Amino acid sequence: MKPISIDLDLPNNAYSIHIDQSWEGLDKAIKPFVGHKAMVVTDENVYDLFARDIESILNSMGSQVTTAVVKPGEERKSLKTAENLYTQALENGLDRSSVIIALGGGVVGDLAGFIAATYMRGINYVQIPTTLLAQVDSSVGGKVAVNHPLAKNIIGSFYQPKSVYINIDTLKTLQDRQFSTGMAELIKYGFIWDNEFLGWLQHNIDGIMKRQEEDLAYAIECSCKTKAHIVSQDEREKGLRTILNFGHTIGHGLESLTNYGLYTHGEAVALGMVYESSIAYRMGLVDGSILDLLIRVLEKANLPTEIHGVDTEALIKAMTHDKKNKGGSIVFVLPVGTGKVDVFNNIDSMLIHEAFKVSPKELIS
Ligand SMILES: NC(=O)c1ccc[n+]([C@@H]2O[C@H](COP(=O)([O-])OP(=O)(O)OC[C@H]3O[C@@H](n4cnc5c(N)ncnc54)[C@H](O)[C@@H]3O)[C@@H](O)[C@H]2O)c1
Ligand SMILES: [Zn+2]
Incomplete structure (x- = not known):
C-alpha cells in the first residue's frame, strides 16, 4: 500500500493522521514534536510486541526515552495509574519540551493523552494506536480521560495529539x-x-x-x-x-x-x-x-x-x-x-x- 495522510483541520490544533503498513514513516511523522526526552506509555501486551521498535526509532532521533508499562485493562484507566505516570515523568526529568507517546489501544491512548493534557499544564503527545478500535476511533479527535469508580471517562478533557501514526501491520496480532x-x-x-x-x-x-x-x-x-x-x-x-x-x-x-x-x-x-x-x-x-x-x-x-x-x-x-x-x-x-x-x-x-x-x-x- 501507498502511505496515506489525512489532515485534521482545527484552528489552533491541526495535525495529520498517517496510515502505513510499517514503522518506516514514523520518524518523519513525529520528528517536529519529539523533544530531548520522550516517555512511551504502553501496556504489557503491547510492550512485548512493539515497544522496542518505537524506543529504537526515538533513540535514533536523538531522544532520551523512558517507557512506562501499565497492566492491560480498563481498570488501569484511573487516577491512581495517572499518579504513577506523573511520578515516572518527574523522576525522568520530563519537561515542557518533552513528548508523550501513547502506544497501544484506547485504554493507553486515553490515559497517556490525559497525562499529556495535565502534566505541566499540557505537553505534546503522539498517538500510535495498535487496536482497530483505536485506529478508527479513539486515537483521533482528542478526547482524553480516566475513569472514576462511579463513572466511566468522567475525568477528562479535549486535548489533541500532535500526530497520529497508524501501522496497520500491528493488527496482525490482535485477537x-x-x-x-x-x-x-x-x-x-x-x-x-x-x-x-x-x-x-x-x-x-x-x-x-x-x-x-x-x-x-x-x-x-x-x-x-x-x-x-x-x-x-x-x-x-x-x-x-x-x-x-x-x-x-x-x-x-x-x-x-x-x-x-x-x-x-x-x-x-x-x-x-x-x-x-x-x-x-x-x-x-x-x-x-x-x-x-x-x-x-x-x-x-x-x-x-x-x-x-x-x-x-x-x-x-x-x-x-x-x-x-x-x-x-x-x-x-x-x-x-x-x-x-x-x-x-x-x-x-x-x-x-x-x-x-x-x-x-x-x-x-
Ligand atoms: N477517546 C475516544 O474518543 C474514545 C473512543 C472510543 C473508545 N475509547 C476508549 O477506548 C478504550 C477501549 O480501547 P480498546 O478497545 O483499544 O481496548 P484496549 O486498549 O484495552 O486494548 C484491548 C486489548 O488488546 C491488546 N492489544 C493492543 N494492541 C494489540 C495488538 N496490536 N496485538 C495484540 N494485542 C493488542 C491490549 O493489550 C488489550 O489487552 C476504552 O477505555 C474506551 O473508553 C475512547
Ligand atoms: Zn464507541
Whole structure:
C-alpha cells in the first residue's frame, strides 16, 4: 500500500493522521514534536510486541526515552495509574519540551493523552494506536480521560495529539474479538455519514475480516476521514460530533448494566445500533432495508445483533444516567436514511420499551 495522510483541520490544533503498513514513516511523522526526552506509555501486551521498535526509532532521533508499562485493562484507566505516570515523568526529568507517546489501544491512548493534557499544564503527545478500535476511533479527535469508580471517562478533557501514526501491520496480532469490536465503530461511519463507504463495505467486508492489507487500509482511511471531518466541524461536541454516538445510548447502557464485563465496547455499540435502528423503523424514519443491511454487515463482522436476558427497566434506567443526556431526557442518534442520522431527545418511552420486546430481525422479517 501507498502511505496515506489525512489532515485534521482545527484552528489552533491541526495535525495529520498517517496510515502505513510499517514503522518506516514514523520518524518523519513525529520528528517536529519529539523533544530531548520522550516517555512511551504502553501496556504489557503491547510492550512485548512493539515497544522496542518505537524506543529504537526515538533513540535514533536523538531522544532520551523512558517507557512506562501499565497492566492491560480498563481498570488501569484511573487516577491512581495517572499518579504513577506523573511520578515516572518527574523522576525522568520530563519537561515542557518533552513528548508523550501513547502506544497501544484506547485504554493507553486515553490515559497517556490525559497525562499529556495535565502534566505541566499540557505537553505534546503522539498517538500510535495498535487496536482497530483505536485506529478508527479513539486515537483521533482528542478526547482524553480516566475513569472514576462511579463513572466511566468522567475525568477528562479535549486535548489533541500532535500526530497520529497508524501501522496497520500491528493488527496482525490482535485477537479476533478485539478486531470485531473495532469493526463496530468502522461500520458505524458508513451508517452515520458515508453512503459510498457503506456500499463498498457491503462487498468488501470479507476482505477486511481476513485482514487483507488493501481492504483494511482503505476502510481505516475512510473511517479516519469521516471522524476527522466531523471533529474539525465540532471539536467539543456541541453539535455535529454527537452523531458519532450512534449506537452508544443503548450501548453505554448495556455496558454499565453488565458492569463492563459481558460485552466489549464494540459489541455493545453493535447491539445499540441495531436496537436504535429498530426504534427508527418503528417511528417510520427508515424502512426495513437499513435495519436488514445493518444486521447483515454486523453478523459478517462477528458482532452480536440480539440482546438476550436483559432487564429492560434497568437498561432504560442506566441509559438515563448517560453523561451525554441533556435536561433529563435520553438523547438518541437515529438513522433517517442510508448513511444519514439525526439527533432526537424526545422519544416516547413506550417506543423504547417496545423496541426491546421483539428482536429487530423478527421485526423486519
Ligand atoms: N477517546 C475516544 O474518543 C474514545 C473512543 C472510543 C473508545 N475509547 C476508549 O477506548 C478504550 C477501549 O480501547 P480498546 O478497545 O483499544 O481496548 P484496549 O486498549 O484495552 O486494548 C484491548 C486489548 O488488546 C491488546 N492489544 C493492543 N494492541 C494489540 C495488538 N496490536 N496485538 C495484540 N494485542 C493488542 C491490549 O493489550 C488489550 O489487552 C476504552 O477505555 C474506551 O473508553 C475512547
Ligand atoms: Zn464507541
